Amino acid sequence: MKLGILVNEGPYTHQASDTAYQFTKAALEKGHEIFRVFFYHDGVNNGTRLTVPPQDDRNLQQAWSELAEKHNLDLVVCIAAAQRRGILDEGEAKRHGKDASNIAPGFRISGLGQLVESGIVADRLVVFGD
Numbered sequence: 001m002k003l004g005i006l007v008n009e010g011p012y013t014h015q016a017s018d019t020a021y022q023f024t025k026a027a028l029e030k031g032h033e034i035f036r037v038f039f040y041h042d043g044v045n046n047g048t049r050l051t052v053p054p055q056d057d058r059n060l061q062q063a064w065s066e067l068a069e070k071h072n073l074d075l076v077v078c079i080a081a082a083q084r085r086g087i088l089d090e091g092e093a094k095r096h097g098k099d100a101s102n103i104a105p106g107f108r109i110s111g112l113g114q115l116v117e118s119g120i121v122a123d124r125l126v127v128f129g130d
Helices: 015-029 041-047 060-071 079-084 090-095 113-121
Strands: 002-007 033-039 075-078 107-110 124-128
Touching: 002 015, 002 041, 002 113, 015 033, 015 041, 015 060, 015 124, 033 041, 033 060, 033 113, 041 060, 041 075, 041 079, 060 075, 060 107, 075 079, 075 113, 079 090, 079 107
Parallel strands: 002 033, 002 124, 033 075, 075 107
Antiparallel strands: none
């Protein structure tokens, strides 16, 4: 089955982020295809490389980045939600006159069209968070 994943909650404010990661990992292990993981609303906070959780806590940003590298996942962060929360790639940082980017490895910034495409192409779009 081809799945699209939508993550609407941040990594340390709601269980949805952890659940989305565990679901995606389990689906891949069972042989399902993940068409795209789209991060929206506070979910875009999963895509910042500046997250530094305590050493004894999970690092969801790193976990998503590693999963994406291992399985060639398309991790897309909504551009509008990301900009509101200060998450920028190099192109957006330059365009807005900022001196740094903070998008994590394996993530990319794009628009809502990527979410719409996931809903069209995937057999199911699984939503995590409100």
